Amino acid sequence: MHPCDETDRRLQRVFDLVEEYISGSCTVETMAREACYSLFHFIRIFTRASLYSPYEYLIRRRVASAMGRVFREEMRITDAAFEYGFDSVEGFSRAVKRCCGRSPSQLTPEILFYLPSPWSVPRLETYRRVCQGSEICAWDEPGVGRWWGDGAGEKGGGEDCAPGPASKQIRAIAFEYLGQQGFGCLLSLREAEEVVSHAIGSILPNRTGRAISPGAPHPDSQNLFKVLLTHEACARRTEEMI
Incomplete structure (x- = not known):
């Protein structure tokens, strides 16, 4: 981290x-x-x-x-x-x-799902990793993705430390991006949940066991925003708008 x-x-x-x-x-x-x-x-x-x-x-x-x-x-x-x-x-x-x-x-x-909740350093870090496609899987493992605000080590120290699993932050970013792109009033919440779940599943694939150099794109990772917009529900709504 x-x-x-x-x-x-x-x-x-x-x-x-x-x-x-x-x-x-x-x-x-x-x-x-x-x-x-x-x-x-x-x-x-x-x-x-x-x-x-x-x-x-x-x-x-x-x-x-x-x-x-x-x-x-x-x-x-x-x-x-x-x-x-x-x-x-x-x-x-x-x-x-x-x-x-x-x-x-x-x-x-x-x-309200499509509007931003307050951002913080964990979301900045998750957004950075999503954009880079780097080490997304590792970032979502238990004990990783914690932030104390003091530059402490990667893994963490006790139940009182606030956990920051990537999937929670990615979900917020995904909904906000859909809202930013105008899908907030086009997709039902059920459709949006399906789109977001599919996108997160695409960028948090099963671990392959392959070693990944720090900062290198994960070989199985995909771009979150591309996955969101190319999902069938979003593509269909986009065609309807056109």
């Missing part, structure tokens, strides 16, 4: 900042200052390290938090819009439609 480096630590501070000021006072500029990077450098690093640009992540987290309150607490859409820092209900509706494909009143609670 590659240790948590300084960039990861800075990005974790940014993720924490977004959650602390999710109501709207957080901006991309304040995110960059928290990470101690110039704005240009921060946008480049954040976009390369995660599934999102900083602005997209910020907006999607605000939409996810607001719609979560609407569904779980029956908060009015108007109240949710202002609670999470949107200047108007119209502005909130535009943001929701851009992120989810439909207006707030047309959405169901299932859409």
Whole structure:
């Protein structure tokens, strides 16, 4: 496991900042200052390290938090819009439609599966490995994928250490990617579960027992995002859209 480096630590501070000021006072500029990077450098690093640009992540987290309150607490859409820092209900509706494909009143609670839950260093590391196709199997084994925030060793130390199995993080990334590509309102949750399960099964194949050089692509691994989009359900919905 590659240790948590300084960039990861800075990005974790940014993720924490977004959650602390999710109501709207957080901006991309304040995110960059928290990470101690110039704005240009921060946008480049954040976009390369995660599934999102900083602005997209910020907006999607605000939409996810607001719609979560609407569904779980029956908060009015108007109240949710202002609670999470949107200047108007119209502005909130535009943001929701851009992120989810439909207006707030047309959405169901299932859409929350496609919006980002808070990112953290374990998800950054899993995303990195998914994109590289490297050592995905090993990363999902028991005792691997733990993160203490102190650069500790690969395998771990006790039941009180927070486990970070890759499959859990990959599942979140897969759903978020489907939402990002506009499938949140096109696939039923049952269809999406099938698509995601198939994709995870493809990139977490049975161990072959072959030695793999550190950082080298696993010979059986596939690209998660390609597997998702070429699944029969996604391909069919794409044809319907065209």
